[in-house]
Amino acid sequence: MKKLVRSIALTTLMVSALAIGANAQTKVKNDSARLARKEAHQKLKAVLxxxxxxxxxxxxxxxxxxxxxxxxxxxxxxxxxxxxxxxxxxxxxxxxxxxxxxxxxxxxxxxxxxxxxxxxxxxxTLNDQQKAQMKELMKSQHGKRGFRHHKAQKA
Missing domain, CATH: 1.20.5 (Single alpha-helices involved in coiled-coils or other helix-helix interfaces)
Incomplete structure (x- = not known):
């Protein structure tokens, strides 16, 4: 009986540790995404x-x-x-x-x-240099997609 209680307690402890670890990873990921958006926003402000x-x-x-x-x-x-x-x-x-x-x-x-x-x-209202800078900024932020406005510029 003691072994059963110990194994249940150990299993519960392990599951709890896994859940806490997963939650911590999600929080770190959200924080890093927020930081990246903040950096991009600061760079954008410098361009405008x-x-x-x-x-x-x-x-x-x-x-x-x-x-x-x-x-x-x-x-x-x-x-x-x-x-x-x-x-x-x-x-x-x-x-x-x-x-x-x-x-x-x-x-x-x-x-x-x-x-x-x-x-x-x-x-x-953007000049060509600003458009190029913004496109580069958004490309680094969004990968290949760039920023949504680039479609209108190509046409």
Missing amino acids: SPEQQATLKANQEKHKEARKAFHASLTADQKAIIKDKSLAPKERHAKLAATFTDEQKKTLADNREKARADRKAFVA
């Missing part, structure tokens, strides 16, 4: 003029308010879908999108168009 930084900040605030307004339009069922962690992110997105009303779909489309227009207007 104060006026461009102000424009970027204003656009971010505008889009943040639009997201808040859209989130306020969600029903309790839709909010429950968002919080349902048993679904994979793609499944959760698909399930949520299936519940959108026509008005919510229109709001999303309008927000997307405004964001694209703002992005296009912002990119138009």
Whole structure:
């Protein structure tokens, strides 16, 4: 009986240690990702003029308010879908999108168009050197994808 209790206690201890180790690795990974984003943000600020930084900040605030307004339009069922962690992110997105009303779909489309227009207007303020620096910055941050605006520049 003592051996059984010891083996259960040892097994529990080992499982707990593994879980704590996995949690610590996830936290380290999240912290390093946050640090990398912060570094990239500082480099980005160095590339942009104060006026461009102000424009970027204003656009971010505008889009943040639009997201808040859209989130306020969600029903309790839709909010429950968002919080349902048993679904994979793609499944959760698909399930949520299936519940959108026509008005919510229109709001999303309008927000997307405004964001694209703002992005296009912002990119138009960049000179060639800034575009090259930003492309390099985003390439190091996102790998081969670079930054989203490079498609518009190629056309």
